[in-house]
Amino acid sequence: MAGHCWLNGEVVATLPATDRGLHYGDGLFETIRVENNQPVWWLQHLERLLKGCRCLSIVIESGVVEQELKAFITSQIASHGIVKLMVTRGSGGRGYNSTGANHPNRLLLWYPLPKYPVSYFLQGIKLYDCQTRLGQQPVLAGLKHLNRLEQILARQEWTDNQFAEGLMLDLNQHIVEGTMTNIFWVAESEVQTPALTYSGVAGVCRQFVLEQAAQLGLTVKPGEYKVAALARAKEVFVCNSVIGVWPVTGYRHWNWPVGKLTQQLQALINAVMPCERLFSEH
Missing domain, CATH: 3.20.10.10 (D-amino Acid Aminotransferase, subunit A, domain 2)
Structure with a gap:
């Protein structure tokens, strides 16, 4: 399954308009360099992501996140690049009240390596x-x-x-x-x-x-x-x-x-x- 953007393990082109990450910045992200199809410093990225999720009371399964990340990287044509991993609280809740937002979203995006002098x-x-x-x-x-x-x-x-x-x-x-x-x-x-x-x-x-x-x-x-x-x-x-x-x-x-x-x-x-x-x- 290819694609430069995955949402919860599926190829997508857009994020739900009701997502709290869009409305309130209610979520976290990691910018991960990929070398030879491997995410560099992945365990450190995951540790920070999980710490942030605990702070914001967003419940995710680390095993699912890791499985999707590795499958996403494998699906890319290039073996070197950048993955942006975002976790949002998902949709639901009225205003700042997050009650009812019980299904976090996992978003993966692929970018080529940037160039600098x-x-x-x-x-x-x-x-x-x-x-x-x-x-x-x-x-x-x-x-x-x-x-x-x-x-x-x-x-x-x-x-x-x-x-x-x-x-x-x-x-x-x-x-x-x-x-x-x-x-x-x-x-x-x-x-x-x-x-x-x-x-x-x-x-x-x-x-x-x-x-x-x-x-x-x-x-x-x-x-x-x-x-x-x-x-x-x-x-x-x-x-x-x-x-x-x-x-x-x-x-x-x-x-x-x-x-x-x-x-x-x-x-x-x-x-x-x-x-x-x-x-x-x-």
Whole structure:
């Protein structure tokens, strides 16, 4: 059974108009890179998805989700790509009251791998200074829920292609994340990153970086950091589960070299999902 969009295991072209994911963003999603017909970091994606479902009181069977995902990937012509997996509460309920919405929907979509300049991976990127601030909601912090309006507003702030990503702060001016990435930097002989206690997405690649940094014997310190913390940084990088790691070489008036840890992490990730597949021709 082929098709670039499946709903609950069946090929579809549309989602029911009554779905609460459309009406209220009542659901979650995972963006999964596929390499050689295998979902990269699938167990980590599934763990985050199940955590989000528990938080939103959406009941799904993990075995069914995994079975459908693998069948969906197998049905594709290409062996490399991106799967977007969405779980919504389904249809039902009056207004914000979800009573009666007892049949969650599982939506799978297939996309080709995105293309980026090779310089993003090798020479690094500049971060745009986003003015859109992230709200604070600790109940939802870390989850990849369907409400992404803050990121959309932030991404609309720049059209200059000298910036590949933008950095977002919260209402208290603490660093949180990029519009589509998590951020790390090395300062004072330790690896620092936002703790994501009140907002932000706990990325799967972020988890990989935290684990690898610890295995390399580095001190890892998640916390609440303001932008001034970057003044002490020796190297900065951003990451997500599609692109892997991009070095950051510029933000505001600061500049950094491509660092040793950044390159080490890139090598580790490239062994799992080669960045070369994302290189554009230009």
